[in-house]
Ligand SMILES: O=C[C@H](O)[C@H](O)COP(=O)(O)O
């Protein structure tokens with residue numbers, strides 16, 4: 457008799473349940489309230505009640521939790537300083553959707569050596585999120601594996617669905633049940649329509665497969681997530697943050713009866729994948745906002761302690777501290793400068809309208 461199932465599966469391992477991990481790495485009540493409040497601030501920005509801009513800032517991916525905490529402490533200092541004009545959320549991205557193959561992030565391979573110790577990945581990720589919440593900094597992440605939210609989503613204030621998965625019905629269903637606002641990137645080909653469809657789909661109730669707190673497969677019935685928004689990240693034909701692109705995006709959102717607010721990702725195809733270009737995108741978008749475009753509610757920056765990126769080789773211990781192992785990032789000093797500069801410009805614009 458021929459085997460007809462698991463033909464291409466090498467092995468299947470049991471994984472620690474969400475409940476066990478949450479019991480071992482508990483969240484203090486204050487931190488839980490902090491995440492709740494952070495989500496409320498973001499919702500008020502999305503609904504226009506709060507006229508601050510969102511700045512989603514941080515590494516392309518987290519590969520060293522100590523380094524991420526070092527970054528978070530620096531960011532928290534600036535976040536407090538600019539808080540009246542900018543609401544800063546740190547990018548704490550643990551799951552990387554690769555174009556083809558490559559390291560898939562800290563949860564998938566926390567030891568950076570193809571041992572795929574996902575149980576430890578969840579523990580390390582959760583502990584880092586607890587530490588960042590205790591610092592008083594809201595965290596944003598990309599929601600990629602539909603099972604992951606049960607392990608960490610209680611500590612996340614803002615999620616995004618990436619350019620490679622915005623069109624995926626599985627990801628839209630997941631987003632429909634997420635507890636925090638979710639941004640949808642336009643497709644890698646530049647298509648906005650898939651992000652608009654994602655917002656409509658994820659805004660509706662769904663019934664789909666998932667896991668419960670014990671890790672048992674179950675049917676999840678969601679309410680729909682009303683806090684969807686568009687993230688412009690450029691596409692194969694180039695950037696999409698210019699005035700006419702943003703005008704066009706707003707027109708398409710309105711035509712689809714969706715809230716006309718959007719974030720601009722200064723990295724990815726908007727920077728032509730050249731981290732040095734991110735500052736130009738950032739400045740252009742801040743200018744558009746201060747000139748009066750209130751539909752632009754925020755920006756995203758890929759930033760790390762040091763600039764550029766490095767290859768993850770066979771010897772993870774030889775990696776340079778503070779440098780990304782996925783997309784190239786801008787360095788910390790430049791990040792702080794851009795945040796302070798935007799703060800000054802937004803304060804000036806607010807003062808001139810009162
Ligand atoms: O932001 C991260 C990357 O752009 C994304 O994960 C794709 O990376 P890759 O093209 O290097 O695989």
Ligand SMILES: C=C(OP(=O)(O)O)C(=O)O
Pocket residue numbers: 516549553598617618619620641689721724
């Ligand atoms: C993978 C990312 O972006 P995109 O989906 O736009 O490529 C990201 O922001 O880390």
